[in-house]
Amino acid sequence: MTVRQRTAFVTGAASGIGRAIATSLQAESVRIVLADRQAGAIQALASQLDGDVFPLPLDITDASAVDACLERVPAEFRDIDILVNNAGHDIGGRIRFDQGSPDDWSAIIETNLIGLMRVTRAILPGMIARGHGDIVNMSSISALRIVPEQAPYSASKAGVHMLSDIIRGELAETPLRVIEIMPGLTRTNIVTTRHRGDEEAARQYFERFGMALDPEDVARCVMFALSQPPHVQIAQMFVLPTNRW
Numbered sequence: 001m002t003v004r005q006r007t008a009f010v011t012g013a014a015s016g017i018g019r020a021i022a023t024s025l026q027a028e029s030v031r032i033v034l035a036d037r038q039a040g041a042i043q044a045l046a047s048q049l050d051g052d053v054f055p056l057p058l059d060i061t062d063a064s065a066v067d068a069c070l071e072r073v074p075a076e077f078r079d080i081d082i083l084v085n086n087a088g089h090d091i092g093g094r095i096r097f098d099q100g101s102p103d104d105w106s107a108i109i110e111t112n113l114i115g116l117m118r119v120t121r122a123i124l125p126g127m128i129a130r131g132h133g134d135i136v137n138m139s140s141i142s143a144l145r146i147v148p149e150q151a152p153y154s155a156s157k158a159g160v161h162m163l164s165d166i167i168r169g170e171l172a173e174t175p176l177r178v179i180e181i182m183p184g185l186t187r188t189n190i191v192t193t194r195h196r197g198d199e200e201a202a203r204q205y206f207e208r209f210g211m212a213l214d215p216e217d218v219a220r221c222v223m224f225a226l227s228q229p230p231h232v233q234i235a236q237m238f239v240l241p242t243n244r245w
């Protein structure tokens with residue numbers, strides 16, 4: 001694969017899809033910054049991964065911490081070739097818009113959209129200066145399909161969708177690529193936040209839908225997109241469980 005010898009910065013690396021992507025990149029000898037607000041979990045993952053990885057505790061809603069994020073990593077991790085904007089937040093479960101809480105909306109938009117923009121703003125100038133780089137934005141099928149009772153999350157992901165298109169356009173004259181991944185239901189904590197610590201409730205939640213992706217399924221798609229030759233840009237990829245449409 002062409003991803004070897006590169007350096008990646010993965011947000012939300014402690015869990016679920018981000019963890020699976022980090023593990024897949026590490027298997028290809030990519031040097032990785034593991035960024036997540038779950039400091040203990042990324043430290044544990046760094047100890048477990050047998051490779052060149054650096055755990056970076058980072059809350060992507062913290063503007064000054066994001067602006068300084070590259071200063072907090074060792075010099076050999078600073079020239080980022082692959083940015084995986086994966087960290088995401090939801091409140092778990094479904095709730096009608098008129099019953100939702102503005103504080104929850106802020107947390108969702110601040111993480112999924114503004115946080116992603118901040119991290120990109122911190123890392124993209126280096127990619128432009130070096131003349132290469134891949135940005136992977138994890139949006140969601142709910143960016144484009146209507147999912148009732150998930151308005152703030154869907155709006156945040158629709159924002160990521162449009163942002164990805166616009167940045168891709170702005171970078172069209174450069175070798176940089178912007179890859180948007182739109183997964184459907186995937187077995188991770190974000191879906192079952194309200195069931196955390198309750199394995200049986202989480203199992204029943206996924207059973208209702210009959211089928212779900214595993215984080216490794218999404219990671220495989222990311223690796224496929226990253227391993228394309230430089231003139232091929234996988235701009236958008238839908239990844240759904242087979243029983244969805």
Ligand code: NDP
Nearest residue numbers: 012015016017037059060086087088140185186188189190
């Ligand atoms: P997980 O909850 O398993 O992983 C998300 C990780 O991001 C967690 O470690 C989480 O920490 C971290 N995180 C959340 N907010 C922040 C923040 N402000 N700063 C730094 N880290 C943060 O969920 P997934 O693996 O499913 O989520 C990965 C991405 O995939 C998200 O963008 C999600 O929206 C997207 N996605 C997921 C789908 C699914 O069905 N699972 C479907 C489509 C898209 P903490 O545990 O503290 O929240």
